[in-house]
Amino acid sequence: MAAEEFSLPLRVYIEDTDAGGIVYYVNYLKFMERARTEYMRNLGYGKDYIFNHDLMFVVRDAAIRYLAPAYLDDQLQATARILALGGASIRFAQTVRRAGQDLAAGELTIACVDRSGVKPRRIPRDMRDRLLPAQ
Template sequence: MKTAEFSTMLRVYIEDTDAGGIVYYVNYLKFMERARTEFMRSLGFGKDYIFNLDLMFVVTQVAIRYHRPAQLDDMLEVGVKVTELRGATMIMAQEVHREGLLLAAADVTVACVDRAGITPRRLPTEMLESLRLAQGNGNAGEPHTWNHN
């Protein structure tokens, strides 16, 4: 995936589809969640790290556009690119592709919260630094310029 900083592959199973074998629209969000989880794990911030700091991440906003359907048994590539970082939130642009063909694209806003009170909490410094490096351009806070055509 040329526009992603990180991507992971996954297969479409029967439980991901409707009666016609087409991926049910909400399942793209599940695919994107898996990719974000794997992305964070690749940076060294797996569930153990996050839970030990009593943190959670919650999605606060999603803007998604569906371009083409995925079908049963398709092999999908799901990408993640950090596009904006703030104290307690990040925006990630995500795309789902099948053999290079764009199927869905989304901007997902994720907030870091305290597990006990579910209140906003600043991203840990180590995590913020790693995310800035992953962002690639060093311009935290600037919106992305992907063209989701």
């Protein structure tokens, strides 16, 4: 059964920050991407599964709210939780937190596409069945 909320620990490195030592805004999206990727890998859907099934996931929509800054060397948690599962898409609620405080929160929808033509395709049945309990 899929977890209700997946959490990935992260550390803020110099490469994640601007000249002032504050995390650059686009890096919150990268942190969320890592959480979604590791969540799927934890469920058995890593790159081997994805490539062997001629599919990939692409971000279709992203809405992010920036609530407070993260700084160099902060220990963070990036989370991913499924909100809705469509025939060819998954909508996630995601956060980046520090010590329980939300720093960034958003909803992201990823679309399932075939790798060869990058055209929408249905999420494989075994994956759908595994993800359904997470809704």
